[in-house]
Amino acid sequence: MSAFSPLDPLLHSQLRLAVMSLLIGLDEAEFTFLKGQTQSTAGNLSVQLDKLEKAGYIEVTKSFRGKRPLTTCKITQEGVSAFESYVENLKKYIE
Amino acid sequence: MSAFSPLDPLLHSQLRLAVMSLLIGLDEAEFTFLKGQTQSTAGNLSVQLDKLEKAGYIEVTKSFRGKRPLTTCKITQEGVSAFESYVENLKKYIE
DNA sequence: ATAAATAGGTTTATAATGTAAACCAATTTA
DNA sequence: TAAATTGGTTTACATTATAAACCTATTTAT
Numbered sequence: 001m002s003a004f005s006p007l008d009p010l011l012h013s014q015l016r017l018a019v020m021s022l023l024i025g026l027d028e029a030e031f032t033f034l035k036g037q038t039q040s041t042a043g044n045l046s047v048q049l050d051k052l053e054k055a056g057y058i059e060v061t062k063s064f065r066g067k068r069p070l071t072t073c074k075i076t077q078e079g080v081s082a083f084e085s086y087v088e089n090l091k092k093y094i095e
Numbered sequence: 096m097s098a099f100s101p102l103d104p105l106l107h108s109q110l111r112l113a114v115m116s117l118l119i120g121l122d123e124a125e126f127t128f129l130k131g132q133t134q135s136t137a138g139n140l141s142v143q144l145d146k147l148e149k150a151g152y153i154e155v156t157k158s159f160r161g162k163r164p165l166t167t168c169k170i171t172q173e174g175v176s177a178f179e180s181y182v183e184n185l186k187k188y189i190e
Numbered sequence: 191a192t193a194a195a196t197a198g199g200t201t202t203a204t205a206a207t208g209t210a211a212a213c214c215a216a217t218t219t220a
Numbered sequence: 221t222a223a224a225t226t227g228g229t230t231t232a233c234a235t236t237a238t239a240a241a242c243c244t245a246t247t248t249a250t
Binding site: 138 | 226227228229230231
């Protein structure tokens, strides 16, 4: 009954989990905002966003604001589901 | 307020977390029991128990039952505290 | 006009981690 | 006495996380 379900390795990562946690509340967020909130380096964030995008958990849109590059992230429905499952599974470990 | 506190990397690992989760309820458990409950391989479990022991989160006692080796694990007070902090921190990510 | 600093990232190199496979010593069973 | 099982440990490998280095363009200072 209280077996330990496997934890999605893509979400069981501090930075990726923090990003997903933010996105699930905000729906959309900019790279620099995520960087600030998670206290991560740009390099690390860039890598982890790539992984989330390749997994289909987020969509990353590149555009410009004025003349500056602007990277915007949005969680997908698949991402929402994955996050919810992860949280459900995780609870068995910490209750 | 809802900043993301760092997650103790020793606990933010599926297998080690499962082990700690079991030990916090059971107080003491045998290697083979942990192996069965966590569905892990003996090699992986052995390595992860070492890490928890070196961190001071568990105590590992080696003895014999009859003629067979018997490895028993017990959570330490430090381990209990670490687990509780981890859970508190983690909640900020998943609420 | 040009140099230096800043913004907004990406790429790459390295270290740490997780895991399975191989191994070992002893015991039990065929 | 050979084969299988128990109860693990060690080692090798692949994956991951992270920081450092880098890149392109813009803005600011000289």
